[in-house]
Amino acid sequence: xxxxxxxxxxxxxxxxxxxxxxxxxxxxxxxxxxxxxxxxxxxxxxxxxxxxxxxxxxxxxxxxxxxxxxxxxxxxxxxxxxxxxxxxxxxxxxxxxxxxxxxxxxxxxxxxxxxxxxxxxxx
Numbered sequence: 314x315x316x317x318x319x320x321x322x323x324x325x326x327x328x329x330x331x332x333x334x335x336x337x338x339x340x341x342x343x344x345x346x347x348x349x350x351x352x353x354x355x356x357x358x359x360x361x362x363x364x365x366x367x368x369x370x371x372x373x374x375x376x377x378x379x380x381x382x383x384x385x386x387x388x389x390x391x392x393x394x395x396x397x398x399x400x401x402x403x404x405x406x407x408x409x410x411x412x413x414x415x416x417x418x419x420x421x422x423x424x425x426x427x428x429x430x431x432x433x434x435x436x
Contacts, residue, residue: 334424355423379400383397
């Protein structure tokens with residue numbers, strides 16, 4: 314019984330500390346990934362809808378697949394007013410780049426684009 318009480322006290326003391334770490338971990342989820350470089354430009358599709366297009370460069374020594382981009386639409390004050398996730402099809406070989414074109418629901422003053430997930434291809 315004494316061990317159970319000690320375990321409960323320890324758990325009670327540790328839970329708030331674990332909760333304090335959670336926001337920092339969540340904030341890092343969409344941090345830009347230095348393993349990839351993204352160059353893009355805003356434009357319009359042939360039908361006049363807003364799009365963002367460009368290239369994702371794989372700066373690693375291993376091919377990547379299932380690359381997903383987070384595209385944040387920003388207003389003139391830099392506030393996020395929309396976002397979408399775009400999957401790149403195919404592989405990006407080590408040191409190579411892949412073209413993407415992604416529709417966005419609304420045009421923004423600017424955009425912030427980052428790689429949010431990918432998988433390495435094992436040879």
